[in-house]
Each structure stands twice: as structure tokens, then as C-alpha cells.
Amino acid sequence: MPDPTPLLAAAERLADRFRAMPQSSLSRQAPAGLVLARSLARASGATADIPDAGAFVVGDQIAVAAHDLALTLAAMDGPEADRILADALKAVTELR
Numbered sequence: 001m002p003d004p005t006p007l008l009a010a011a012e013r014l015a016d017r018f019r020a021m022p023q024s025s026l027s028r029q030a031p032a033g034l035v036l037a038r039s040l041a042r043a044s045g046a047t048a049d050i051p052d053a054g055a056f057v058v059g060d061q062i063a064v065a066a067h068d069l070a071l072t073l074a075a076m077d078g079p080e081a082d083r084i085l086a087d088a089l090k091a092v093t094e095l096r
Helices: 005-020 023-043 055-074 079-095
Strands: none
Touching: 005 023, 005 055, 005 079, 023 055, 023 079, 055 079
């Protein structure tokens, strides 16, 4: 089982940045944040898409999707789990 701690820490930092953004920045960055949250949700095996609930909840959506993915990874082992974790961590850190 891969250690999801780096992913969770990076996702929480990013989510906090979204939560603290001024509205002008948030409106520009929210679409990319929603894409990231949806990507994390798909990686966790979610069958429903994360809804566009507005710019002000994107940070929370990123955090929840990352935590869901961490739970999924806890049940996995092997190179596939490592790849999923690495891809997710890369996506989170690249959005910064």
C-alpha cells in the first residue's frame, strides 16, 4: 500500500489556497481546480462526476476527492497503486 500522506498534504495546501483566494483570482482558477477534483475522483473509481457547485467550493472538492483517493489507495497494492498516487500527486502540485 503506497503512503498517501504527501498527496493529502499537497491537496490540503492547494485546497487552502483556493479557500483563501480573492474572488477575482478564484474565478480564474476555479475551472482548473474543478478539473483536478474530477480527475482525483475518477482515479478513486468514482462513477459520478463532481458537480460544478461554484467557485467557492472548489477547494473543498479538491480536498474531499484527494481523501477519497487515499481511501481507495489504502485498499490497493503494487505498481498500479504507486502509479495512481504518483500521477495524482503530480497533478496536484502542477496546479500550484
